[in-house]
Amino acid sequence: MANSPSSKKRARQQEKRRQHNASQRSMVRTFIKKIDTEVADGNYDNAQAAFKAAEPIIDKMVNKGIFPKNRAARIKSNLNTQVKAIKS
DSSP states (O other), X not given: OOOSHHHHHHHHHHHHHHHHHXXXXXXXXXXXXXXXXXXXXXXXXXXXXXXXXXXXXXXXXXXXXSSOHHHXXXXXXXXXXXXXXXXX
């Protein structure tokens, strides 16, 4: 456990950041689940709209350092492939 005042403050800050980052990751997962449900239903237009809404959110998480760049690219690529598969 932290002993000095500065290390106690640092521990408090880290806990706040951890909770904020967890909520941001959860938000992205919710956007992904919306796309997955539309893909499962076979609604191309709704899935495309959900993907367009999720894409900037995923990019924003990369800029904030919550997701690595390659992970975000992989997520977007897989989702886009699923959405395009409906149309075929």
